[in-house]
Amino acid sequence: xxxxxxERLLRATQPLRAYRGRSIALERLLGASNSSAEFASIQAAxxxxxxxxxxxxxxxxxxxxxxxxxxHAPKAWVMRVVTHLDRTDYAAIAHAARAxxxxxxxxxxxxxxxxxxxxxxxxxxxxxxxxxxxxxPQDNAGNAMFDTLFRKLRDSxxxxxxxxxxxxxxxxxxxxxxxxxxxxxxxxAYRRVEDxxxxxxxxxxxxxxxxxxxxxxxxxxxxxxxxxxxxxxSASFASCIGTPIAMPRPCGDAEADATRxxxxxxxxxxxxxxxxxxxxxxxxxxxxxxxxxxxxxxxxPVLTGDALxxxxxxxxxxxxxxxELTPVISLDD
Amino acid sequence: xxxxxxxDLDRVVCDALAEAGGAVIVVPSxxxxxxxxxxxxxxxxVGIAADPVAFLRACGEGKRQxxxxxxxxxxxxxxxxxxxxRRGRREFFPAFETIAVRRYGMTLYCxxxxxxxxxxPASADRDLLRAIDRYYxxxxxxxxxxxxxxDQQVQRTVQERIGQARRLIRLYQSIALRSGMAAxxxxxxxxxxxxxxxxxxxxxxxxx
Numbered sequence: 001x002x003x004x005x006x007e008r009l010l011r012a013t014q015p016l017r018a019y020r021g022r023s024i025a026l027e028r029l030l031g032a033s034n035s036s037a038e039f040a041s042i043q044a045a046x047x048x049x050x051x052x053x054x055x056x057x058x059x060x061x062x063x064x065x066x067x068x069x070x071x072h073a074p075k076a077w078v079m080r081v082v083t084h085l086d087r088t089d090y091a092a093i094a095h096a097a098r099a100x101x102x103x104x105x106x107x108x109x110x111x112x113x114x115x116x117x118x119x120x121x122x123x124x125x126x127x128x129x130x131x132x133x134x135x136x137p138q139d140n141a142g143n144a145m146f147d148t149l150f151r152k153l154r155d156s157x158x159x160x161x162x163x164x165x166x167x168x169x170x171x172x173x174x175x176x177x178x179x180x181x182x183x184x185x186x187x188x189a190y191r192r193v194e195d196x197x198x199x200x201x202x203x204x205x206x207x208x209x210x211x212x213x214x215x216x217x218x219x220x221x222x223x224x225x226x227x228x229x230x231x232x233x234s235a236s237f238a239s240c241i242g243t244p245i246a247m248p249r250p251c252g253d254a255e256a257d258a259t260r261x262x263x264x265x266x267x268x269x270x271x272x273x274x275x276x277x278x279x280x281x282x283x284x285x286x287x288x289x290x291x292x293x294x295x296x297x298x299x300x301p302v303l304t305g306d307a308l309x310x311x312x313x314x315x316x317x318x319x320x321x322x323x324e325l326t327p328v329i330s331l332d333d
Numbered sequence: 334x335x336x337x338x339x340x341d342l343d344r345v346v347c348d349a350l351a352e353a354g355g356a357v358i359v360v361p362s363x364x365x366x367x368x369x370x371x372x373x374x375x376x377x378x379v380g381i382a383a384d385p386v387a388f389l390r391a392c393g394e395g396k397r398q399x400x401x402x403x404x405x406x407x408x409x410x411x412x413x414x415x416x417x418x419r420r421g422r423r424e425f426f427p428a429f430e431t432i433a434v435r436r437y438g439m440t441l442y443c444x445x446x447x448x449x450x451x452x453x454p455a456s457a458d459r460d461l462l463r464a465i466d467r468y469y470x471x472x473x474x475x476x477x478x479x480x481x482x483x484d485q486q487v488q489r490t491v492q493e494r495i496g497q498a499r500r501l502i503r504l505y506q507s508i509a510l511r512s513g514m515a516a517x518x519x520x521x522x523x524x525x526x527x528x529x530x531x532x533x534x535x536x537x538x539x540x541x
Contacts, residue, residue, distance in 0.1 A: 193500060194496055194499035194500055194503065195503075196503060197503055197506065197507045197510065198503070198504060198507040198511075199507070199511075200511070205507070259522055259525060259526055259529075262510070262525070263510060263513055263514070263517075263522070263525075266507075266510040266511075266514070267514050270511075270514065297504070300507055300508055300511045301508060301511075301512075302511055302512050302515045303508065303512045304512060304515060304516040304518075305516075305520075308509075308512050308520050308521060308524070309520060311508065312509075312520065312523075312524040312527075315505040315508075315524070315528070316524075316527060316528075316531075318501065318505075319410050319411055320409075320410045320411075320494075320497055320498055320501055321498050321501055321502055321505075321528075321531050322498070322531065322534075323410075323491070323494045323495050323498050323535055323536060324416070325416060325423075325491065325536050326416075327416070328416050328417070328418045328423065329415060329416065329417045329418070329426075329458070329459065329462060330417075330418045330419070331417055331418065331419035331459060331462055331463050331466055332418070332419055332420065
């Protein structure tokens with residue numbers, strides 16, 4: 001009955017998708033107040049997708065409604081509805097998941113990513129242990145909803161575990177991958193921009209951590225990019241996977257080379273984002289970070305030979321890279 | 334209160350113009366003060382020291398100048414390099430006013446809320462910086478958004494400077510990594526490692 005009500009509510013609000021313009025009142029109602037720069041970024045995303053800004057508003061409404069219902073609904077009902085909405089072709093996923101060793105599934109905050117993760121984890125947990133890795137709600141308030149939904153999943157399936165992004169959680173994820181299990185994480189989020197590197201993404205640069213690549217390299221796990229596609233902007237979704245990225249066997253301490261590893265991790269991360277871009281296609285308005293992407297950093301230059309040498313001279317002479325805390329001039333008597 | 338009053342500013346400009354060695358008049362960035370400064374600048378031919386390096390270079394060439402300066406706009410690592418501690422807080426202050434007074438013999442008229450303080454070329458460095466400190470305090474007391482540069486002052490904090498250094502190092506490292514992917518070679522690796530060394534030398538866990 002509630003499923004029918006949700007579908008009717010979503011169908012009744014379909015005309016919103018044709019709305020062209022901005023509604024601050026609607027943004028407030030949807031808990032998504034934007035700055036001018038954020039709205040301009042949403043407009044740019046909608047322009048890439050070839051849809052009016054109303055499509056973004058409607059998308060927020062779909063998400064808000066589903067999350068509200070799922071937060072309060074009993075877990076058995078939530079699991080049933082997620083299965084009902086899932087249009088994923090699991091044959092392709094099962095084939096990719098057959099790779100030997102651990103499987104690190106990486107998925108951005110795109111489409112119905114939460115529902116995709118829940119559906120994927122339930123399906124995979126039939127044969128393997130699955131861990132969901134994300135920031136604890138106390139470290140990232142925005143993850144409270146993830147936590148509520150994922151706990152419902154964990155409580156309904158003993159082969160699903162939750163690992164929070166902290167020292168114990170990272171150790172748990174590495175252990176799980178080494179044991180040939182599946183770990184799912186969302187790499188397009190970070191806590192401190194200072195910890196990130198920039199990779200090419202949809203015509204600009206995207207701040208991202210290299211953690212997923214480090215995890216895969218250290219454990220020899222296969223990385224599998226996955227995207228949640230919202231079907232016609234409705235509550236239905238399909239999880240689509242990219243090409244598995246196999247890692248070379250981890251080398252011993254005697255061969256350790258931190259810089260070489262970092263270059264390798266960066267290249268892996270660039271490949272993951274390239275696949276995300278391909279899988280997302282033009283549907284950028286379904287991506288949670290479309291609010292900031294188009295006023296984020298511009299595309300990274302690729303410099304070679306003399307240009308790189310000249311840039312290196314400039315970079316290393318930049319006074320902002322050196323923060324001297326001495327001498328200190330005291331003005332206290 | 335929205336910054337300097339027209340009468341105070343008028344009087345200070347007259348006093349400053351009488352200084353044979355030149356003078357700088359430190360004012361806050363508020364809309365009314367900016368309008369007043371613009372008017373007085375036209376009327377009296379007093380400049381605005383928007384580019385501190387160019388201004389001081391002209392001083393070095395023997396040119397005696399009288400100018401307004403919006404000190405609260407000097408927030409970057411280049412324009413605010415002096416680390417100052419007072420009342421348990423550490424922040425970066427600009428060097429412009431101290432150099433103008435101490436090296437080039439100019440007089441400093443510094444707005445500190447109720448009035449302008451006058452500091453002569455013989456003033457000690459610390460006295461000049463204390464006047465700037467009182468200027469910042471007066472700016473902070475301005476109501477709400479009256480002080481146009483309020484949000485920018487975070488750039489003078491130790492934490493923000495370290496954060497900015499880290500962000501820039503990561504940006505330059507990203508360029509090295511990306512360039513190294515396109516054309517693997519020793520140059521990108523060397524640049525990356527040199528930047529890593531700079532990162533390692535940044536203060537850790539600093540609280541402003």
